[in-house]
Amino acid sequence: MTCNDSFPMLVSSEDAASLAAVVTGSVLLPGDSGYDDERAVFNLNHELMPAVIVVVENAADVQAAIAFAAARRRPVLVKATGHQMVGTADDAVMIATRRMNDVTIDAVGRTARVGAGAVWGEVVAAAAKDGLAPLNGSNPTVGVCGYTLGGGLSPTLGRSHGYAADHVRSLEVVTADGELRQVDAHSEPELFWAMLGGKGNFGVVTALEFDVFPVARLYGGGIYFPGERMADVLRAWTAWHPGTPETMISSFAVLRLPPLPALPEPLRGVFSVSLRFAYNGTAVDGERMIAPLRAVGPAILDTVRDMPYSEVASIHDEPTEPLPYYERGVMLREFPAQAQDRLIELVGPESDTTMWIAELRALGGAWDREPAAGNAVATRGLPYSLLGVEVGPLSQEQRLKESVAALLDGMKPWAGDRRLVNNLAPEEAADAAAVYGPERHARLAAVKRTYDPTNMFRINHNVAPAT
Incomplete structure (x- = not known):
């Protein structure tokens, strides 16, 4: 059978049966019970339509799925939670890792070993039992693996410890040749460097081991002001945060939230600005x-x-149920008075924007320092991350994109x-060279040529193999 845009x-059911015979998990074709549940993603405006889904339970299942894809020259997409998806996965073998969500904490060695399908809420809860904390994201439902491979910008401990990718000790990876590799800075240094920051371009991670830190409590949360006070709040925060220690992380957000029952009553349907804080020190x-x-x-x-560290998701208090949205971000080189004025014009009280969230995170500190074992994270030295989020149905897609x-x-x-890979929109998939910068991108492309020469892992923000 040939392939074109329409078909x-x-x-075939026979091919699916042959794959099902060699995996422990499930093999699902379109129309099968469970197929729609497994292909569903967090963003309700994004749809995946893979040719077959393999719900894996172990590394051997992943190897079998990759061998199946390679024999039929199909691309491979990996999905844990589906917070950030690119493309619709037509013709693809989709590997669903959600069942591989084991979490093991070594309290003595201060490490966590985490399966490919684990989410941050599970790791935070497990580590907290031993008074430890990971470099987790703001949303507890985000997958650990994809977040970390994209760099991992922790809004709770990152300014004093760096990116989540900086503290990965080892990865268990199945590459395009079907080999299960134990990858670290010594065994396969180029692959290790590329995986951390290069997102899902080089193989399927089945487990990762990373550092956790002795943090049992934080002083954190949000202060919400009337939106009409945006200028005062923004200027005060911009002048304040550079003088704070690395143990203090803060961000500024402009919020136009709907009157949803899930929101705290004072914020329902209210235009507000918020300062978020996470301080690793005494109250x-x-x-x-x-x-x-x-x-x-x-x-x-x-x-x-x-608060106990187990409650840090309350700081940003982000949605944990799927919803229809569009988001995209950039990094800022600086944020002088002229930039502050412009931001106020764009999303302040006199603007006509409908944007739900415009968030500015202040970086610096350990985020600017290279780790002992380098990686492909491209955004060191850039002091701010700016993210725009719009919410609305797919029928309003053009309006959502234009707003952001x-x-x-x-x-x-x-x-x-240079930009943070985790904050890219799906349509920015072709911008890898600009995202990483020419030297870093050339090195990534060389690693890609070695480990994925046919570009099997291409349904992502793709780094194509060097020619």
């Missing part, structure tokens, strides 16, 4: 440190408190070329 190559010091920002004006809601573009295009005078 994807189907997988007394944290309270003293943020006092100048509390003094900016009366707050709609103040949730900043001493208005923000990011408006901030272009201060934007850097």
Whole structure:
């Protein structure tokens, strides 16, 4: 059977049966019970239509799925939670890793070994039992593996420890040749370097081991001010945060939230601005440190408190159920007064934007320092991450994209070329050279040529093999 844009190559029931005979997990074709559940992703505006889904339970299942794909020259897509998907996966073999969600904490060695399908909420809860904490993301439902391979910008401990990718000790990876490899900085240094920051371009991770840190509590939360006070809050925060220690992480967000019952009552349907904090220190010091920002004006809601690390998801309080949205981000080289004025024009009280969230995270500190074992993370030295998020059905896709573009295009005078892979939109899949910079991209392409010469892993923000 041939393939064109209208008629994807189907997988026959006989071929599916032959694959099912050699895997422990499930093999699902379109129309099978469970197929729609497994292909569903967090963003309800994105749809995957793989030719076959392999719900794997172990590394051997992954090897079998890759061998099946290689024999039929099909691309491979890996999905844990589906927070960031590229393309629709037509003709692809989709490997669903959600069942491989084992988490083992070594309290003495301060490491975690995590299966490919684990989410951050599971790791945070397991580590907290031993007074330890990972470099987790803001949303507990995000998959550990994809987040970490994209760099991992932890809003709780990252400024003092760096990217999550910086603290990976080893990876268990199945490459395009079907080989299961134990990869670290010594065994296969080029593959290790490329995997961490290169996202899913080089193989399927079945497990990873990384450092966890002795942090049992944080002083953190959010202060929400009326949106009309945006200028005052933004200028106060911009002047304040550079003088804070690396143990203090903060961000600024402009919020236009709908009147949803899941939201705290004071924020339902309200235009507000929020300052988020995560301080790895005493509550007394944290309270003293943020006092100048509390003094900016009366707050709609103040949730900043001493908390067990197991409750850090409450700081950003992001949705944990699927919804229809569009998001895209850039990095900023600087944020001078002119940039502050422009941001206020774009999303402030006098703007006509409908954007749900415009978030500016202040970076620096350990995020700028190279780890002992280098990796492909491209955004060191860029002091801010700017993210725009719009929510609405697929029928409004053009409006959602234009809304986010208005923000990011408006901030272009201060934007850097290099970007955080985890904040790219699906249509930016062709921009890998710009995202990584020419030297880093050339090195990634060389590694790709070695480990995935046919570009099997291409349904992503793709690094093509060097020619």
